[in-house]
Amino acid sequence: xxxxxxxxxxxxxxxxxxxxxxxxxxxxxxxxxxxxxxxxxxxxxxxxxxxxxxxxxxxxxxxxxxxxxxxxxxxxxxxxxxxxxxxxxxxxxxxxxxxxxxxxxxxxxxxxxxxxxxxxxxxxxxxxxxxxxxxxxxxxxxxxxxxxxxxxxxxxxxxxxxxxxxxxxxxxxxxxxxxxxxxxxxxxxxxxxxxxxxxxxxxxxxxxxxxxxxxxxxxxxxxxxxxxxxxxxxxxxxxxxxxxxxxxxxxxxxxxxxxxxxxxxxxxxxxxxxxxxxxxxxxxxxxxxxxxxxxxxxxxxxxxxxxxxxxxxxxxxxxxxxxxxxxxxxxxxxxxxxxxxxxxxxxxxxxxxxxxxxxxxxxxxxxxxxxxxxxxxxxxxxxxxxxxxxxxxxxx
Amino acid sequence: xxxxxxxxxxxxxxxxxxxxxxxxxxxxxxxxxxxxxxxxxxxxxxxxxxxxxxxxxxxxxxxxxxxxxxxxxxxxxxxxxxxxxxxxxxxxxxxxxxxxxxxxxxxxxxxxxxxxxxxxxxxxxxxxxxxxxxxxxxxxxxxxxxxxxxx
Numbered sequence: 168x169x170x171x172x173x174x175x176x177x178x179x180x181x182x183x184x185x186x187x188x189x190x191x192x193x194x195x196x197x198x199x200x201x202x203x204x205x206x207x208x209x210x211x212x213x214x215x216x217x218x219x220x221x222x223x224x225x226x227x228x229x230x231x232x233x234x235x236x237x238x239x240x241x242x243x244x245x246x247x248x249x250x251x252x253x254x255x256x257x258x259x260x261x262x263x264x265x266x267x268x269x270x271x272x273x274x275x276x277x278x279x280x281x282x283x284x285x286x287x288x289x290x291x292x293x294x295x296x297x298x299x300x301x302x303x304x305x306x307x308x309x310x311x312x313x314x315x316x317x318x319x320x321x322x323x324x325x326x327x328x329x330x331x332x333x334x335x336x337x338x339x340x341x342x343x344x345x346x347x348x349x350x351x352x353x354x355x356x357x358x359x360x361x362x363x364x365x366x367x368x369x370x371x372x373x374x375x376x377x378x379x380x381x382x383x384x385x386x387x388x389x390x391x392x393x394x395x396x397x398x399x400x401x402x403x404x405x406x407x408x409x410x411x412x413x414x415x416x417x418x419x420x421x422x423x424x425x426x427x428x429x430x431x432x433x434x435x436x437x438x439x440x441x442x443x444x445x446x447x448x449x450x451x452x453x454x455x456x457x458x459x460x461x462x463x464x465x466x467x468x469x470x471x472x473x474x475x476x477x478x479x480x481x482x483x484x485x486x487x488x489x490x491x492x493x494x495x496x497x498x499x500x501x502x503x504x505x506x507x508x509x510x511x512x513x514x515x516x517x518x519x520x521x522x523x524x525x526x527x528x529x530x531x532x533x534x535x536x537x538x539x540x541x542x543x544x545x546x547x548x549x550x551x552x553x554x555x556x557x558x559x560x561x562x563x
Numbered sequence: 564x565x566x567x568x569x570x571x572x573x574x575x576x577x578x579x580x581x582x583x584x585x586x587x588x589x590x591x592x593x594x595x596x597x598x599x600x601x602x603x604x605x606x607x608x609x610x611x612x613x614x615x616x617x618x619x620x621x622x623x624x625x626x627x628x629x630x631x632x633x634x635x636x637x638x639x640x641x642x643x644x645x646x647x648x649x650x651x652x653x654x655x656x657x658x659x660x661x662x663x664x665x666x667x668x669x670x671x672x673x674x675x676x677x678x679x680x681x682x683x684x685x686x687x688x689x690x691x692x693x694x695x696x697x698x699x700x701x702x703x704x705x706x707x708x709x710x711x712x713x714x
Contacts, residue, residue: 334654338576341654341677342579344677345582345679346582348679352679375677
């Protein structure tokens with residue numbers, strides 16, 4: 168701590184008192200000397216005489232509180248002459264924490280010194296922690312921004328990569344199929360050889376549809392806009408697209424009234440297409456598929472809550488009379504490459520419903536299903552009628 | 564005008580060229596097939612012709628030196644060549660490739676079929692209609708074929 172007094176005897180007595188109480192004490196004989204020392208050294212407390220030749224105590228205090236380095240150091244004024252209230256007030260307003268008049272009680276002074284220096288240490292510690300924290304927050308924020316940028320780049324690269332990879336995989340595959348067909352047509356018409364070639368061709372075809380599905384999955388990461396569209400229109404489009412397989416299987420489709428909602432039409436078409444074509448594909452042997460589509464409203468994003476007259480969400484039900492599935496596999500059917508059936512029973516790549524899930528999530532909705540083995544399945548899509556923000560770019 | 568039909572295939576893939584040639588021979592052996600390995604070679608060939616232009620050009624997209632898009636633009640810029648129908652014939656089925664080439668004046672965009680019968684079917688229709696109403700034939704084809712065709 169620093170004691171500032173122009174009188175040697177005052178300095179000496181105070182210094183001795185403090186040193187006896189194990190304080191580390193420095194002294195200055197004038198305001199100017201004090202300021203120089205404050206700039207050079209660290210002090211926890213300054214005891215300042217008010218009346219000094221040259222710079223007086225108030226000026227010194229104002230200077231001390233003006234420096235950022237020393238502004239928090241507590242200053243105790245000590246005066247024998249200026250004991251009037253207005254001097255005391257001036258002392259406080261110039262930056263002092265206390266104003267002690269002489270003669271003083273040494274014990275009380277020591278207690279005050281102890282309190283103030285403790286306070287100063289704690290404040291300093293807190294300030295250090297705060298600035299440390301601020302710095303850390305800044306560092307972390309910068310790191311996060313950087314990591315985010317990297318993620319965006321690598322995500323874009325990954326999409327590009329998936330696209331190019333799938334695209335370039337098509338080329339050689341197309342040749343495998345084409346040349347196998349030529350070999351089969353020209354050289355191997357019957358027998359075991361022809362069977363093997365058929366297997367090559369059908370495997371290659373399967374790989375081709377796998378690549379096509381992967382391609383459309385990677386295209387999903389591009390973000391178009393939501394537009395208010397009639398879901399009936401989407402359902403109708405899908406039925407038209409699936410006309411051929413509907414005719415072939417003798418499927419019956421009943422589409423009830425569906426509302427309009429803020430959707431990405433192309434993607435929603437894909438949702439309907441995937442679910443309806445599944446309903447057709449997973450039909451019971453010898454039983455023509457019957458598919459019913461209807462909707463209701465709900466206030467919560469839930470497949471369970473009761474329907475209401477007018478809610479924030481619409482629920483679309485797509486119900487079939489097919490083979491169904493056990494609900495213990497509910498999570499699995501929406502996961503990429505998960506199949507519940509052998510390839511020889513039902514064809515497919517196992518990507519269709521994962522595309523559905525991804526699209527519905529992008530629409531801030533949810534998709535689930537109710538079913539039991541052999542009892543048909545009902546897929547339930549819950550969609551907000553109004554979208555409040557643009558579609559979020561998907562980070563994988 | 565020459566009295567025989569001539570197709571011009573621009574593709575850097577020799578396997579695809581050979582399959583195309585074989586299938587075309589089966590469809591109509593009288594049709595002559597000329598091929599070029601990239602856009603530059605194709606333009607060089609076309610610009611040397613006087614009046615015996617091919618009846619239709621099949622143009623691949625990804626080729627070395629000059630790709631299909633650039634080659635298509637050059638053909639449509641040339642007063643002597645711009646009347647020749649250009650059919651994009653490629654592995655791609657990307658919407659931006661389709662839009663871009665259709666805007667640049669391609670008549671049609673065909674994704675190379677894997678199935679030989681499909682290719683045969685396509686070449687059959689095109690060879691039958693190349694001197695009458697090719698565009699209409701391609702539009703019909705795009706509705707009936709399993710191959711990805713955009714007109």
